[in-house]
Amino acid sequence: MSAPIIEFKNVKKCFGDTVIFSDFNFKVEENEIVSIIGPSGSGKSTLLRILMTLEGIDGGYINVAGESLWHMPWQGQYVPANSKHLHKMRNHLGMVFQHFNLFPHMTVKRNITEAPMRVKGVSRQDAEELAEKLLALVGLADKADSYPNDLSGGQKQRVGIARALAMKPSILLLDEITSALDPELVDEVLDVIRNLVKEESFTMLLVTHEMYFAREISDRVCFFDKGAIVEEGEPEIIFTAPKEERTKAFLNAYIGQS
């Protein structure tokens, strides 16, 4: 087996006095789809945000695609990464946000072409072709010239997915992408992800509260609590025969609800 595409080694992360991770270790293999479930405040989103470089770390190392994410080699030792290194590392990663974070002053098409044109120097024509292709993929070919505020939540999130894909990341981070949606809009977004992983292979890390979706799509499910992985394994095993009491309690509470 090749080296993992993502590796957390002894990672420490605090917000002020609150310790999120004290000594966190975690690996993801290439083309693996990993769901992270668990109670809120357990550090699930922080994990993704650290990978996307939206949050720094207070200790330990993270490797992404064979290189250190938050550190870089300099004169024979590892020093905190500068913005150039972070810029390079971010090219591996793409993120879809819970609250979409679309650019409200830009058309849907422009939301998608902005980064390829500015960051990768793709020509306008090529960027627009790519945007149209991605919009067709997420079923919004007719919305290219609409503005985000004219779209439903589900449509916004599908644009969010298309926007992230336009940068062709090898690792896709999905941060509770359906949590802000009305229940009837959840499936149209999840269907996009279902189709996506059918067509192409991705390394995907998703934080989700949609248990049936995690069970269906993942290669591995991790149950998170208090900044640590309490239990992980194949979805069928986690969802049907969890070993840990905390996992059982969490899943019971969820299944009891729905």
Added chain:
Amino acid sequence: MNGFDWDWAFTWDVLPMILSAAKVTLLATLLGSIFAIIMGLVFALLRRSKSRLTRTSVYWIVEFIRSTPLLVQIFFLYYVMPEFGISMSPLATGVFALGLHYGAYLSEVFRSGIDGIEKGQWEASRALNLSIIDTYRDIVLPQAIRPMIPATGNYIIAMFKETPQLSAITLLEMLQMAKIIGSENFRYLEPFTLVGLLYLVFSIVAAYGIYQIEKRFPKEGFSLK
């Protein structure tokens, strides 16, 4: 002089001179505003710099400029700077002083406008790997400008009304012209009234113009092609 005797012939005589001085006033305001907007933006962006030293120094520079009278700054630039080998015409000094002074005020307007942009917009920009320049130019500023328009407009009108201070460094703007006309003809009523009226007219027109700009400005901001 007994009572109120308005001399229409004299009024028409002096009006062209006052209007030509009004051009100087308007020019100083226009150039001053452009300079103030640029300086305000520079101050506001530097106040968000990663370096604490830059942030703190700019904070104190802005605080210093805002807490000292405009007239002192004008005098300093006009009478003291030549001792350091920097001498400028009254108009250039005026534009520089107005721009710097109001730039300091505008930086606060711009700063709060930028702070008003949701955190999610910054995070999405970073996740898409946009550079900090691209993020400001394409994402943050286009959305931040509309809420900044009213306060910026008010400061520009305030600056316009402070241009008479430039008469102190011999700039021949409206008020200075009216004073000269008055002392030459021993009649102050008409020139000063005209100047007051012109200030009123220009201010009202400018306020209306700013309101129109704000109204027509797209709510979400605009995007560059």
